[in-house]
Amino acid sequence: MTTMIAVVDFRAGNLTSVKKALEHLSAEAVVTSDPRVVAKADKIILPGVGHFAATAVLAETGLRTAIQERVERGAPFLGVCVGMQWMFESSEEAPGIAGLGLCAGRCERFPERVKSPHVGWNSLACREGSRLLRGIPSGSFVYFTHSYRAPVVAATVARSEYGGEFSAAIEQGNLFGVQFHPEKSGTIGLKLLENFCAL
């Protein structure tokens, strides 16, 4: 039996490339904004580019509850970019909006001495034993594009450096998050998505 991955569409950016990468890996993915579909999914991916404020839609539409309930019952969850930032408590970008709070801490803007957004290929400093990063060595390059960053926390399995260190990937039980775009990070990114699909 194949597993079904729900790619959550909350009208924040472009999901074409995430879906395309999953198709390339022969994974069965459905792009959806329907909480009922999310509630039945085997795995959930929450992509997201753009503004943290856009995540407010998740609470308004019932997607937040559907994701929380499904994740509590053990479904692997992968947040990408703003999707990962949403796993923290909050973001300086939209202070009034609560994240899921799965990780303690607040996402903050890059310091003024570096250009923002942080755009391009940066290297990962990986921690041993990550399931998401299996087969991806420290020093691998991945593609980032973001103006806010999540702090390094206990769940951090990969750090990157740009005007200070930040969380590039987090992992805690069945919860995973990446600040970079695996669907745009060449063979390294595809390997990461393959690892997630194989969980």
Add this chain to the structure above:
Amino acid sequence: MLTKRIIACLDVTGGRVVKGVQFEQLRDAGDPAELAVAHSEAGADEIVLLDISATNEKRATLADTVRRTARQLFIPFTVGGGIRSLDEAMAVFDAGADKISINSAALADPSLITSIAERYGSQAVIVAIDAKRANGEAQSENAQFDGGFEAYVSGGRKATGRDAVAWAREAEQRGAGEILLTSMDRDGTGAGFDCELTRAVSEALNIPVIASGGGGDTRTFVDVFQQGSADAALAASIFHFGLRALGDLKRELQEAGIPMRWPC
């Protein structure tokens, strides 16, 4: 460490890749989908596809070309050329572009930058600026070019009277995520990027600047990163015709102390 990016550009008309030397004398260098994957495998950090079709008939194939090119491409993919509205941008995003590049339409209606950025995020909006040194006659006629560079539109055929640096700054304020800056004086010459132009824009802005026009030997790329403060460099013809393997360029740049994604 954040690396400097090497971006391969495919100039496309009617679904085929061509490359102009100083915007003219086009030569056919093949299929965009095939070339994009080949460049990606060779080590390109991003692909830019610019539609330079002169006619609407030829431009009608753009969405299909983008779809075919995006299919097997898993690095950032930008599409530009002739995008005039939010609807046209949406069609290109739907076909698989990660970012769009706008030029003439942004100068004609700068609010277009904001409307695309609000829908897709600033990271998805590149404002392309074709700039030319405003020295000699042009400068005496256009005293407002304190930066010394004038922005052009319509594939470099029409002067706008806008100072390139001032326009870049406005584009940033309106929501552009990156600037693609082409030196018309250097485009297609291989004689080196215009480092002075690149530096002027890069230092005036807080968003990444992609230098274009004039890329040749490794030294020209070292110069644009070190002296021009470029965040990325774009080139087309030097890759397509095998004058230089992308991997060799990246290795040599790395050896020269420029941070590169290499090997990749």
